[in-house]
Amino acid sequence: xxxxxxxxxxxxSNGDATEKHLIxxxxxxxxxxxxxxxxxxxxxxTQNIHVFTTPPNxxxxxxxxxxxxxxxxxxxxxxPWIEWLADYYKRGDYRFAPLIRKGEVICSLDIxxxxxxSPGHLIKNTGGDIxxxxxxxxxxxxxxxxxxxxxxxxxxxxxxxxxCLLQDDSDxxxxxxxxxxxxxxxxxxxxRDDVHLVIHVKTRTVDPNALxxxxxxx
Numbered sequence: 001x002x003x004x005x006x007x008x009x010x011x012x013s014n015g016d017a018t019e020k021h022l023i024x025x026x027x028x029x030x031x032x033x034x035x036x037x038x039x040x041x042x043x044x045x046t047q048n049i050h051v052f053t054t055p056p057n058x059x060x061x062x063x064x065x066x067x068x069x070x071x072x073x074x075x076x077x078x079x080p081w082i083e084w085l086a087d088y089y090k091r092g093d094y095r096f097a098p099l100i101r102k103g104e105v106i107c108s109l110d111i112x113x114x115x116x117x118s119p120g121h122l123i124k125n126t127g128g129d130i131x132x133x134x135x136x137x138x139x140x141x142x143x144x145x146x147x148x149x150x151x152x153x154x155x156x157x158x159x160x161x162x163x164c165l166l167q168d169d170s171d172x173x174x175x176x177x178x179x180x181x182x183x184x185x186x187x188x189x190x191x192r193d194d195v196h197l198v199i200h201v202k203t204r205t206v207d208p209n210a211l212x213x214x215x216x217x218x
Contacts, residue, residue, distance in 0.1 A: 018150025
């Protein structure tokens with residue numbers, strides 16, 4: 001699967017928890033739209049999934065005591081997979097839904113990094129070291145721990161579940177960053193060091209034949 005995320009705003013080389021979650025909040029509605037519009041992901045928003053464990057006397061594959069997932073038409077026996085996912089990744093009052101999860105899916109990122117600086121200043125510039133600004137971005141992609149939300153203690157309307165790109169930034173397999181000068185006029189409320197990012201995400205499953213409740217994961 002391939003898609004692009006857009007970010008416009010502050011990106012510090014030493015961003016604190018509040019700044020990182022503010023960036024995360026920018027990506028949330030874009031990822032929510034991806035889940036709604038993608039044919040396979042949208043099924044995980046609507047189809048009820050029954051989670052059960054095989055009995056201890058099971059002799060046929062997958063064997064005894066193995067957790068299984070099955071689509072069910074009985075709403076009393078299950079709930080949409082997005083709800084199982086969000087319950088599992090609960091942090092304080094937030095329930096996170098990462099698209100890319102360890103052991104299941106990895107991704108590559110191709111980032112177009114536009115900022116107001118001379119073309120030759122690729123590593124050091126007035127906004128801070130680009131490598132460390134990218135690290136701030138990676139932290140904003142992943143699920144935060146309960147103490148990494150800054151001033152944000154409870155989710156806003158429409159943020160339950162809260163969609164994130166990554167479970168952990170170790171799920172990024174490859175990164176490419178292209179920097180260039182931003183030529184758009186500076187807006188009234190815009191800081192000179194604000195950036196415009198276009199992030200091309202490519203995902204692939206760790207096992208390309210993996211199925212989840214008879215649905216390809218991605």
